[in-house]
Amino acid sequence: MGPKVISLIVNGRLHHVALAPNVTLLEALRELGYMDVKNGCEKGDCGACAVLLNGLAVNSCLALAWQADGAEIITCAGLGTTEHPHPLQTAFADLGAIQCGYCTPGMIIAAKALLDHNPQPTEEEIREAISGNLCRCTGYGQIVDAVTAAAQMLRHAEGRAPG
Amino acid sequence: MTVRVEPLPHVDLPPLRQVGKPVRRVDVLAKAAGATVYAGDFTLPNMLHARVLRSPHPSAAILRIDVSRARALPGVACVLTAADLPNARLATDIPGQTGQRKRAGSDAQVLAAEVVRFAGEAVALVAAETNALAEQALSLIAVDYEPLPGVFDPFEALKPGAPIVNAPDNVVARWKIRKGDLARGMDEAVTVVENTFRVPFVDHAYIETESGVAWVDERDVINIRVSTQVIEHFRSIAAAVGVPHNKLRVQAAMVGGGFGGKEDITVEIFLGLLAKATRRPVRLVYTREESLLAHSKRHPMVITHRTGVTRGGRITAAEINIVADSGAYPYLSPYVLLYATVVATGPYRIDNVHVDSVVVATNNPFTSAFRGFGAPQACFAHEQQMDECAAAVGMDPLDFRCRNYLRPGDFNATGQEMKGAIWLEETAARALAALGEKTTPAELLEWFRARGDRTRLTADAIRSVRVGQGLASYMQSYGRITWLHDTSQAWVGVELDGSVVIRCGAPDLGGGQMSSLCQIAAEVLGVSLARVSIHAADSAMTPLAGTTTATRQLYMSGNAVLKAAGEVRKTLLQRASYHFEVPAAELDLAEGVVFVKAEPAQQLALAELIAVCAAEGLHLSNLALFTGPFTDRLDPENLSGPVFPDFTFGAQAVEAAVDAETGEVFVLKSVACHDVGRAINPAAVDGQIQGASVQGLGYALMEDFIVEQGVARTPTLTEYLIPTAGDFPTTQAIILESGAGLGPFGAKGIGEPALTPAAPAAANAVANALGARIHALPITPWRVLAAGGLHTSDV
Numbered sequence: 005m006g007p008k009v010i011s012l013i014v015n016g017r018l019h020h021v022a023l024a025p026n027v028t029l030l031e032a033l034r035e036l037g038y039m040d041v042k043n044g045c046e047k048g049d050c051g052a053c054a055v056l057l058n059g060l061a062v063n064s065c066l067a068l069a070w071q072a073d074g075a076e077i078i079t080c081a082g083l084g085t086t087e088h089p090h091p092l093q094t095a096f097a098d099l100g101a102i103q104c105g106y107c108t109p110g111m112i113i114a115a116k117a118l119l120d121h122n123p124q125p126t127e128e129e130i131r132e133a134i135s136g137n138l139c140r141c142t143g144y145g146q147i148v149d150a151v152t153a154a155a156q157m158l159r160h161a162e163g164r165a166p167g
Numbered sequence: 168m169t170v171r172v173e174p175l176p177h178v179d180l181p182p183l184r185q186v187g188k189p190v191r192r193v194d195v196l197a198k199a200a201g202a203t204v205y206a207g208d209f210t211l212p213n214m215l216h217a218r219v220l221r222s223p224h225p226s227a228a229i230l231r232i233d234v235s236r237a238r239a240l241p242g243v244a245c246v247l248t249a250a251d252l253p254n255a256r257l258a259t260d261i262p263g264q265t266g267q268r269k270r271a272g273s274d275a276q277v278l279a280a281e282v283v284r285f286a287g288e289a290v291a292l293v294a295a296e297t298n299a300l301a302e303q304a305l306s307l308i309a310v311d312y313e314p315l316p317g318v319f320d321p322f323e324a325l326k327p328g329a330p331i332v333n334a335p336d337n338v339v340a341r342w343k344i345r346k347g348d349l350a351r352g353m354d355e356a357v358t359v360v361e362n363t364f365r366v367p368f369v370d371h372a373y374i375e376t377e378s379g380v381a382w383v384d385e386r387d388v389i390n391i392r393v394s395t396q397v398i399e400h401f402r403s404i405a406a407a408v409g410v411p412h413n414k415l416r417v418q419a420a421m422v423g424g425g426f427g428g429k430e431d432i433t434v435e436i437f438l439g440l441l442a443k444a445t446r447r448p449v450r451l452v453y454t455r456e457e458s459l460l461a462h463s464k465r466h467p468m469v470i471t472h473r474t475g476v477t478r479g480g481r482i483t484a485a486e487i488n489i490v491a492d493s494g495a496y497p498y499l500s501p502y503v504l505l506y507a508t509v510v511a512t513g514p515y516r517i518d519n520v521h522v523d524s525v526v527v528a529t530n531n532p533f534t535s536a537f538r539g540f541g542a543p544q545a546c547f548a549h550e551q552q553m554d555e556c557a558a559a560v561g562m563d564p565l566d567f568r569c570r571n572y573l574r575p576g577d578f579n580a581t582g583q584e585m586k587g588a589i590w591l592e593e594t595a596a597r598a599l600a601a602l603g604e605k606t607t608p609a610e611l612l613e614w615f616r617a618r619g620d621r622t623r624l625t626a627d628a629i630r631s632v633r634v635g636q637g638l639a640s641y642m643q644s645y646g647r648i649t650w651l652h653d654t655s656q657a658w659v660g661v662e663l664d665g666s667v668v669i670r671c672g673a674p675d676l677g678g679g680q681m682s683s684l685c686q687i688a689a690e691v692l693g694v695s696l697a698r699v700s701i702h703a704a705d706s707a708m709t710p711l712a713g714t715t716t717a718t719r720q721l722y723m724s725g726n727a728v729l730k731a732a733g734e735v736r737k738t739l740l741q742r743a744s745y746h747f748e749v750p751a752a753e754l755d756l757a758e759g760v761v762f763v764k765a766e767p768a769q770q771l772a773l774a775e776l777i778a779v780c781a782a783e784g785l786h787l788s789n790l791a792l793f794t795g796p797f798t799d800r801l802d803p804e805n806l807s808g809p810v811f812p813d814f815t816f817g818a819q820a821v822e823a824a825v826d827a828e829t830g831e832v833f834v835l836k837s838v839a840c841h842d843v844g845r846a847i848n849p850a851a852v853d854g855q856i857q858g859a860s861v862q863g864l865g866y867a868l869m870e871d872f873i874v875e876q877g878v879a880r881t882p883t884l885t886e887y888l889i890p891t892a893g894d895f896p897t898t899q900a901i902i903l904e905s906g907a908g909l910g911p912f913g914a915k916g917i918g919e920p921a922l923t924p925a926a927p928a929a930a931n932a933v934a935n936a937l938g939a940r941i942h943a944l945p946i947t948p949w950r951v952l953a954a955g956g957l958h959t960s961d962v
Contacts, residue, residue, distance in 0.1 A: 045455040047455075142858045146857065
């Protein structure tokens with residue numbers, strides 16, 4: 005089977021790309037320049053390549069790009085920037101949840117997916133939600149603290165939102 | 168057990184404005200926002216993609232390599248084998264250091280020429296238009312191997328007639344310590360305790376695999392932007408590539424985890440060769456499988472202790488034997504073994520000591536640096552031995568240790584005098600006290616329930632679960648071996664707007680190396696952290712600062728920055744003293760202004776002062792060199808004298824639940840207490856301690872890089888398991904500050920030391936729970952069962 009033109013909506017930007025059927029979503033995203041999507045193992049062991057695919061956290065190395073045709077994809081860089089960081093990004097930076105930072109984009113995506121459906125998770129729930137994301141530096145404790153703090157910031161912001 | 172915690176000795180630490188605060192590190196917001204460009208993320212126009220062909224055999228002769236079909240594949244730009252690289256050898260024993268003597272026979276092959284010595288050794292390089300084409304080209308290279316007899320066990324490799332891995336013999340290095348009179352010491356003992364401990368290969372398993380990009384610039388300089396702990400490898404790469412040192416530049420990108428695994432040369436040598444051969448940019452990123460095959464491992468060791476103890480619990484003699492596996496090439500094995508040898512006796516005063524250690528070549532994966540550098544292996548052995556000795560004379564493990572801890576004025580095993588704060592009892596008592604009483608069965612049920620364990624819901628279901636507590640103390644060096652004559656340089660300057668610039672060759676592995684240097688400059692020059700910018704880790708553009716290894720950057724480069732910033736401060740204050748007409752000593756810098764201490768309203772903005780200095784041609788920058796203590800080489804036949812600048816001391820306490828029916832081990836609580844001298848950034852120190860502890864607990868209970876007949880049986884992260892967020896609780900970090908370190912503001916090093924006590928503390932907890940000791944890592948369910956789990960009478 006030859007290449008096919010598919011469309012990917014990444015962080016709000018629409019891309020039309022011709023891709024062979026065996027190209028993974030990870031390869032496609034990195035080829036498009038979304039370098040915050042990290043390659044740690046290419047077989048779903050480490051979670052460094054996690055992105056939100058139509059709102060669900062997936063390991064982009066385990067999805068084929070064709071499966072994401074027309075889908076909306078959010079990467080960590082799509083959640084916020086250094087000027088306007090997402091509360092998860094702020095909390096990770098402030099609470100020691102980042103050392104080398106290589107697992108961080110995938111970790112933040114996993115945390116975002118958790119908080120989207122569980123705004124007040126327990127420590128056990130956070131640990132389970134990020135258990136598919138390996139971090140070799142932090143030992144996870146400060147990541148759990150950061151997700152807890154971000155959840156609180158987000159609930160606080162929600163409470164203030166009009167309506 | 169009730170632990171009495173004595174108050175700490177009084178320490179007078181001067182108040183500081185920037186240092187000592189748990190600030191947000193300068194590098195982390197970009198990392199959080201996905202904006203950090205790691206080595207493998209860099210792309211250049213017209214870039215090629217490289218792959219490496221590796222030997223599937225652990226020991227074989229190469230009869231023929233035919234690359235003609237690979238070279239003929241359209242889209243392949245370059246194929247290199249050893250035949251193309253007549254001078255390409257790599258000295259592997261002392262990275263990053265100039266003018267040092269090289270151990271004979273230590274060179275590794277860049278590409279294997281006539282023989283391969285381990286499975287995974289590089290044989291050929293390919294650069295092609297795409298990664299897929301490069302992969303395809305690899306499959307078109309024909310290599311005829313003739314398998315040769317290999318040797319896969321260091322004890323076998325020492326026997327006469329064993330296959331020789333590298334001429335002249337399989338002994339890579341030996342060290343000996345001869346202190347006091349061993350026979351007399353043993354005679355004084357009432358009992359002699361003997362145990363043998365074994366530790367396996369383990370892998371660094373950083374999440375970022377080895378990666379980099381190289382290109383040749385318009386001045387013919389080969390530029391390599393790479394994930395490395397050691398930019399000073401530029402010299403050996405230049406030699407292997409065949410260009411002068413000043414025509415090869417290595418820049419370290421932010422490193423996605425190193426832990427010693429990126430201390431030796433990895434992709435950068437291949438990148439240099441391919442960029443030179445093709446004159447095009449080229450990228451090489453290892454796959455995870457390749458990373459596990461191609462880089463070093465932690466040394467497996469077999470450590471035997473014979474310890475003489477008096478009835479009162481005093482250690483009178485220690486005889487220790489260490490056999491370590493270097494794998495196929497020496498790399499840093501002689502030095503790893505040296506570390507293990509020097510701290511083999513642990514942080515105890517023992518007057519009569521024999522240590523005999525040897526590291527032996529095999530056809531296994533090569534071993535080299537890994538966080539702790541031999542000390543974790545040594546600590547795993549000596550701390551279990553301490554518990555066994557305490558038990559032999561019927562003493563409590565902490566009391567026994569307190570009886571024997573080193574104190575100021577004592578001498579360690581190599582006869583180095585122990586000076587300054589030696590907070591062994593202080594750290595051990597605090598760790599144990601914070602661990603608290605043993606978890607009760609009711610609390611244990613609740614713990615399993617919260618964890619979602621559906622098989623342990625009733626008192627009956629946890630009848631086979633026993634809870635134990637364990638302690639481990641350690642001493643570990645920071646800073647390099649003093650006979651390597653370590654130095655570091657840093658440049659500090661101020662800009663006309665009052666902002667501060669640091670240039671320093673130190674790579675940042677994620678431990679916060681850059682951020683700490685910025686905090687130190689901010690402190691000295693009286694600006695906020697946001698006003699300091701650092702350019703780091705570039706062999707052409709930043710003053711060389713040595714390796715980010717040996718827990719040395721804060722100590723060495725921190726002092727270099729302190730010194731350089733201090734000189735700039737002196738210039739600024741001297742000029743300001745004319746302005747205010749008061750002596751410079753009566754002035755201070757803070758919050759971006761210079762002011763009269765006695766009358767702070769008398770002040771001048773730093774930018775204005777700088778403008779005045781610049782107009783008058785005053786020197787507003789400084790390049791400082793910091794030197795560690797220099798000593799002479801010691802006699803390997805009897806190490807006697809100082810080997811390290813200083814030591815960090817600390818302890819960890821772990822509580823574990825062991826299910827004697829299933830063999831499972833659950834860590835319930837973990838507390839680590841370390842004297843870090845002075846915490847430059849307490850949040851970062853906390854992170855080092857927590858993260859290192861989980862690595863150490865993984866070493867204790869999970870990690871095992873299994874090698875059978877030289878071939879890895881755990882080739883991916885599916886088989887090689889490292890801790891996830893679900894495996895261990897957070898380790899509580901208790902940070903003590905004696906101010907007694909040799910680093911800036913009295914700091915010691917903590918990056919490596921924090922890992923060392925975790926595994927023995929866990930092992931002692933398991934032994935305490937089980938009533939039987941497991942002498943090998945990792946402590947797997949089957950080892951627990953074999954140690955007597957199911958066979959104990961009360962199950």
